[in-house]
Amino acid sequence: MRFTLRQLEIFAAVMATGQIRAAAERLYLSQAAVSQAMVELAEALALTLFRRDGRTLRPTRAAYRLAELSAGPRAALGALPAQLHGTAEAKLAGPVHIAASSTIARYLLPERLAALAAHHPDLRLSQSSGNTTQVAARVARGEADLGFIEGPADREDLRAAHWQTDRLVVIGAPGMPRQWPLADLHGARWVMREPGSGTRRVFEQRLALAGLAVPEAHLVLDDAGAQVRAVAAGAGLACVSRAASRSAVAAGDIVTVALGDLVFERPLWVIRATHDGTDALVDRLIDTLAGPISVAAQAPVSLRSTE
Template sequence: MHLHVDEEITFRRLEILLVFMETGNLARAAEKLEISTVSVHRALHALETGVRCALFRHEGRNLRPTEAAQALAEVGREVLRTMVDGVRSTREVAGYSADRIRIGSLYSLTHRTIPALVMGIKLRKPDIQTELILGSNADLLQKLRDGALDAAVMAIPKEASDVESQALFEDDILFAAPVGSRYAAQNEVDLSACAGERFVTLKEGFVTYSGFLDAFEVAGFTPNVVMKTGDIFSLMNLVSGGVGYTLLPGRVRGVMPQRVQLIPLQPKFLMRQTIALNFLRTRERDPNLLALLAVCRTAGAELA
């Protein structure tokens, strides 16, 4: 069944009708709506055109609503209330200005960065509930685009014109070895001299894995990867157990096993990650995200 309402009947004009019915006067309605009396009069006349019947009668210079106007006002009030509820529900389904915020994060950021951001958003918006979802850069980016996340704290994605990013800090990639290894006494590791070593790494999709490949491309050889894992904490334990060497971001220092040592790479092998808050450009006016952005701008200097 096709439903049609005359184009002269709009939400704004129904709102003007309700205010006029409440105030009973063109001038008072105009003052409350912050528009001119002429605009109020035109809106009421347009509604009469749309419903094709008289809604008001003239008594001198005043307009008096008819029973038809009362009926339209009653329906209009219900229509506006339903639409306001519908817009609110729609925004909540989309995660826009809801009472919760879904933040995605890399595993390596749960030690220091994520707690700082969660505490910051709690201080700014005490009633908001925070949901944390962990994954790789690739996983988080896809969830962001699917609407399963409101924001993702991860490396800035490449060639993602639909994503807006607020940088938090930069992180160097370092050589990770068991304590007491033959690299322990070195101030800098020459990665090109490690061709005969065994390595462990994260799976594809993690930004640290991308940095791992980039560094070995500069070194001029393909590393002998004996095992891959899906989280950075398991990766550090593999290094601790002597399964192989790897490359790790400096931010994991605070959660490393005692038997793992981080050693800088020679400058030519240096890889750097920019960690940022990422969100879809279409969501840039979301009040919850604006609050989170403000937290990031404050926390960024402390996290660097």
């Protein structure tokens, strides 16, 4: 038994109009093509679908039953373009791998991803983390659908767009001066991220713009949370995302320290591989993750992804 979606569409037009001629005009087909489609469909199903009454076709009971049973599958197949291209009717579904630099992965994305997963049960999200350089490489190789990074990608095989703005703060142990003189920048012991980290790059670039030499790293850690704990233990000063420091500052484990009037801010970027082309569903996912968590919990979407 073989029949096609096109035959079912023609059948639906004949049911709606009651005439071969009218159905042909509606579908911009010849009457012969419509008649042939109805003959082939009836033969494939081993059913009599219409009885002729003058110029009008009278549907049989089997035709009414076929119309009822085929309406859902025809609608579902007709919605496939919307599901694939991300129009408003598409829902968020399928595997998405997101790669994110460690601060974003740990402090900025989890609540948003949890909200998405809760409201879109057919969406299968996974996330990996690394520094900015590592995440960019994963996205370029196609190992992740999306990347969220703390520093510019600086690669021709990636497309980058602004996602959010992040404020960096300098932190110290309780008892540290709340104002640290720039002239004594090198007098402090510094707990820094590893080379390739977007946080470290922003810190060094801001000092350079102010005409200041970058201090030596006395302790290098590859995680913002580890920096916060090391500072709380008295290891020195560190520059971290405010999001990474917030709970420890509230608990009194660390304090924020001003470096003169320097302000450390950075754009956070969402990146995609240039060879992926345009994917409207990915665009909608990015828009959802860019909004407040309440928006992320409510917005419908669909696709693949990575940090």
